Amino acid sequence: MHIAIIGAGISGLMTALELAEHGCSVDIFDQQQAGQAASWAGGGILSPMYPWRYAPEVNQLAQYGKSLYQSWNEKLYPITGIDFQIHNTGMLIFDQEDFQTGLNYATQHNEPMQQCDLLNRIQLETVNPHISKQFDQAIYFPQLANVRNPRLLQSLIHYLKQHPCVRFFEHCIVEKLIIKNKTVHGIETEDHQQYFADQVVLTSGAWSNYWQQQVQRKIPVHPVQGQMLLFKSPENWLPTMCMNRVMYLIPRQDGHIVCGSSMSECGFSTAVDAQTQQDILSACLEMVPELAQFPIVKRWAGLRPSSPHGIPYIGAMPELNRLWANFGHFRNGLCMGAGSAKLLAQLMLDQKTFVDPHAYSPDRLACAQLAIRENLS
Ligand SMILES: Cc1cc2nc3c(=O)[nH]c(=O)nc-3n(C[C@H](O)[C@H](O)[C@H](O)COP(=O)(O)OP(=O)(O)OC[C@H]3O[C@@H](n4cnc5c(N)ncnc54)[C@H](O)[C@@H]3O)c2cc1C
Incomplete structure (x- = not known):
């Protein structure tokens, strides 16, 4: 299966890692250098601050952060030489x-x-x-x-760049989804290059509501x-x-x-x-x-x-086939990052999920009264 991922922060990189480790080939696009946005800027606390102030859905994914990152560090360190501490x-x-x-x-x-x-x-x-x-x-x-998040990102980028199934496209703005018959076939970049894929994943962090017109749903992420x-x-x-x-x-x-x-x-x-x-x-x-x-x-x-409530959107996007979401993690995207990517990969690969996915489903995105713009040329 060939996947295109839009956004190389923790959400995109962890998703790429999970999918590449399951034998998928992955193209990952970022408008700037990979791993330089919120995921670099964050503090890396591996728990919501004051967990009782957050929705159970947030705490549920966050509680896996420490152990999942520990096992990834053990696996990646011998290859990258980067300990993300x-x-x-x-x-x-x-x-x-x-x-x-x-x-x-x-x-x-x-x-x-x-x-x-x-x-x-x-x-x-x-x-x-x-x-x-x-x-x-x-x-x-x-x-x-x-977790020392800038090093976590460096380690993921280093590992993925030497992975035979992964290609990076940095300083490359993705402008459009290629849509035909309510099915997403790939992406088009600002310089009108088209990249076809079997599945496309939106991991665009704070920029995610850019997609709302094309996906015909309101995306309340800012x-x-x-x-x-x-x-x-x-x-x-x-x-x-x-x-x-x-x-x-x-x-x-x-x-x-x-x-x-x-x-x-x-x-x-x-x-x-x-x-x-x-x-x-x-x-x-x-x-x-x-x-x-x-x-x-x-x-x-x-x-x-x-x-809303800091609960990320993870899973299949409504209305359009072959389009997936992993965005909207607000204050807890680093602690939820490993769990979110694992959940999304399990959904995409049709495997049994380690948590109930319903609460994270993008089905809760409200309909927008916008026509789907098809653009397969
Ligand atoms: C000050 C601060 C402190 C924080 N502290 C913590 C903490 O202690 N613990 C914790 O768990 N979380 C923390 N967070 C939250 C956490 O950093 C975020 O929730 C998380 O990094 C979001 O990851 P992301 O991959 O979704 O987004 P990002 O890291 O922002 O990545 C999104 C990427 O998508 C790219 N992109 C967007 N649109 C396009 C496009 N059209 N084409 C190509 N590329 C595109 C962007 O360039 C960007 O690189 C903190 C955040 C901040 C700002």
Whole structure:
């Protein structure tokens, strides 16, 4: 089976990996360099922040993230030489109003990733000696990890580029689907090159609603900007991830600490601004004041593909044959990425799925009163 995938972020690359490993041949297209959009910009926390605030469908896919990435890292590392570092730091949450909910959620779900303890100040200092004195308590999730997402993308790209069944088309805007008799036959790029395929997959992240006219459905996915900044501390200086009022610190193994994040609707802009950066900095210093001694080495912004309730669209697109979706992961596309791709590949290959696919079905996209534009020339 020959597949064309539009978008080389985590959703597209993981989908390509799953399909290529099952013997499919894959062409993957991106309008920019592969792996440079939201999936690069994200923090890589392998769980929704405050899981109890998210839909069960989001948590269901996210809970497989850590173990699936661990097995992919074991498989890809010997070939790529890139370790994408699943860093088992655990996470401290300081929002008092979430303490009881978090503890209850852990009891109800009884999953390793949700294991949760309430720590007093002495215990807190043992787990992480750098926490501000203003916090007497925290809830602690010892099993939570983060993945070094830029390296995860590098590893996937490196592996897929040497795979005999995979071709990359970078800096290549896909402009149209080739549609005839309500069946998708391939894609056409901006420079009018046509590429035919047995199946086409939309993994276009925050740009996904570009397709709504051609697919005759409303696609309620739009970009929500998130800004970040990066400290460089000594190796392993900060032992845990930290979270307070939806702001977080994510330590990497080499001492980099990713801090974020903001939420803003400003179209496709990825510009950072001084006020938002200052807000992130203040929130982070409130948790760990000693961070102020370390340099900030980078600042950036990325575009999350927002969707209603953050539940991604995964599965066959309605109305059109041979067209598939894997987009709309909003704030949790990295932790859901491995599970989402596995689910989509199982659906495309007509295999038994590891989770119930119905809640993710693109059938829930509302009809748009737009004529399907057929364009097979
Ligand atoms: C600041 C920030 C922090 C985050 N933190 C986390 C976190 O800690 N944990 C977590 O799980 N998630 C996190 N996320 C969310 C996560 O990054 C996203 O949900 C995820 O990366 C979406 O992946 P994607 O592959 O769908 O989209 P993207 O990575 O954006 O990839 C989509 C790709 O499609 C390409 N494309 C679009 N249209 C076309 C076209 N017509 N032709 C060719 N190419 C096209 C784009 O160029 C792009 O490369 C964060 C996001 C941000 C911005």
